[in-house]
Amino acid sequence: MDLRTWIRVLARRFWLLLLGTAFAVAGSYLAFRFLTPWPxxxxxxxxxxxxxxxxxxxxxxxxxxxxxxxxxxxxxxxxxxxxxxxxxxxxxxxxxxxxxxxxxxxxxxxxxxxxxxxxxxxxxxxxxxxxxxxxxxxxxxxPVSGERTQVPTREELARWETRIAQAQAELINLSDRLAEYRPASPPAEEVAQLEKHISDAEAELLTLSAELANYQPSSTREEEIAQLETRIGEADAQLVDLTARLLKADSPVEAELLTKRINVLQSNLAMWRRELEKLYARDKAESEAEVNRLLRRIEVLKGNLDIWHRELDRLYFRAESASEAEVNQLVRRINVVQANLRLWQEEYEKLKAEYEEAQxxxxxxxxxxxxxxxxVSPLINILIAGMVGFLLSTGLVILFEMRC
Structure with a gap:
């Protein structure tokens, strides 16, 4: 049988082909709908x-x-x-x-x-x-190949990550401390006490200097000196009078009496003058002692002022030195942390590359x-079932015709 004959046979039995295809499509749909979960x-x-x-x-x-x-x-x-x-x-x-x-x-x-x-x-x-x-x-x-066994582990990388994170946090903390740093101040109580001492001493020094500049010696024995000077003046007058009378004396007895009185007056004058000199010497000594006392007090105040100024400077210098030392310590620590951080990051990147390469x-x-x-649409399954049904029907028709 040639091809045309087979085509005529299939055309004559076309209803069988359609029936087989329909049964296949219906069976596929029913199986998809009832034998499997749907949708x-x-x-x-x-x-x-x-x-x-x-x-x-x-x-x-x-x-x-x-x-x-x-x-x-x-x-x-x-x-x-x-x-x-x-x-x-x-x-x-x-x-x-x-x-x-x-x-x-x-x-x-x-x-x-x-x-x-x-x-x-x-x-x-x-x-x-x-x-x-x-x-x-x-x-x-x-498991990786034998060439990749000697590689960093995930735990080792995690430890490096923790170390780097801690270093970064410390670096941020140190930088903030350096940016917000305020120089240290000397002890306020000691400074206030020294400044009060200096202020009081300077005020007293001004007072003593003015007192020394305006100092006028004063006598505590003015009345006694005045009495002695009065006596000496009266005695001098009497001595002059007695001397004049002695020169005019008419008798030796009168001259002798006048001479005795002159000698007594001269003796008293000498005694009173010595007493007056002693009084003047005492006043002078007391004045010099007062001046020396003022000078000594001024020197003591100047010495104390010098000591207190040096102590105040020492307190401020100590505070400045402490501030500078703390700043230098922060800078050194920042440099150390930055250097360590760079080394750790380089090592971490190297280990990470080895780890990733070996994964x-x-x-x-x-x-x-x-x-x-x-x-999911059943259309594809139904089309496939229809094609299979059509092919099976075609085969059955051909087989039936060959037997007949």
Missing amino acids: RYQATTVVIINDKGLKADWNSLQANKNLAMTYAQWAMRRPVLEGVIENLGIPLSVAQLREHIKIRNLNDTQLIEISATSDDPQQAAAIANEFVRQLEAQIEAV APSLVVVEAAYPPTDA
């Missing part, structure tokens, strides 16, 4: 596989593609599926969950598409995202799964 939702996530230990060249790119295909096959193994079931607490077995998940490599690239179906859109997204997390955990659990291939989520809003 069904599908959530999809896309991840990329990248080996950090490989270089950025063409061979590495091909290696990453092959690695993505390998993980796409390995992802459907029991450990990943069991982790999803345990963490989500879904009432499915590993085999049942495997039927709800589809994995495919996108266009021979490093991208892997993971789809999860469920009658609950939230659960579909949760299964897809949890599947990615479990796959990532399994990838990280893969297992990483899985990065390109697009996370979100709860779908529309249910």
Whole structure:
């Protein structure tokens, strides 16, 4: 039989082809509607596989593609599926969950598409995202090659990060202290006491200096001196009178009496003059003593003022020295912390690079799964069932005609 004959046979039995196709379509729809949960939702996530230990060249790119295909096959193994079931607490077995998940490599690239179906859109997204997390955990659990075993650990990097953070915090604290630093002041009580002593001494010094400049000797024996001077004056007058009378005396007896009186007066005058000189000497000595007392007091005050000024300067100098020492200490500490921080950051970056280079291939989520809003349409399954029904009907018609 040639092709035209077969076409005529199929055209004559076309109703059988339509009937078989209709039965297949109806059976597919009924199976999708009643034998499986409906409506069904599908959530999809896309991840990329990248080996950090490989270089950025063409061979590495091909290696990453092959690695993505390998993980796409390995992802459907029991450990990943069991982790999803345990963490989500879904009432499915590993085999049942495997039927709800589809994995495919996108266009021979490093991208892997993971789809999860469920009658609950939230659960579909949760299964897809949890599947990615479990796959990532399994990838990280893969031991690295022997060349990568001598590398820093995550704990060691964390210790370096803590040390760097503490150094940065200390540097900020020291910088704030230096910016807000105020010079230290001398003890207020001691300064106030010294300033009061200095003020009182300067006031007293001015008073004594004025008193010394305006000093006039004063006698405490003016009355006694006046009496002696009066006596001496009267005695001098009497002596002159007696001397004149002696020169005019007529008899020796009168002359002798006058001579005796003159001698007595001269003796008294000498005694009174000596007494007067003693009084003058005492007044002079007392005046000199008063002047010397004032001078000594002035010298004492000047000495005290010099001592108190030096003590006040010492207090201020000590405060300034303490302030300068504290500032220098802060600056030195800042320089030390900055130097340590630079060294630690360089060491940390080196260790981090070694750590990242030695890590297992990483899985990065390109697009996370979100709860779908529309249910999965059965149209594709129905079309496939219709095509299968049509082909089966065609085969049956051809087989029947050949037997006849």
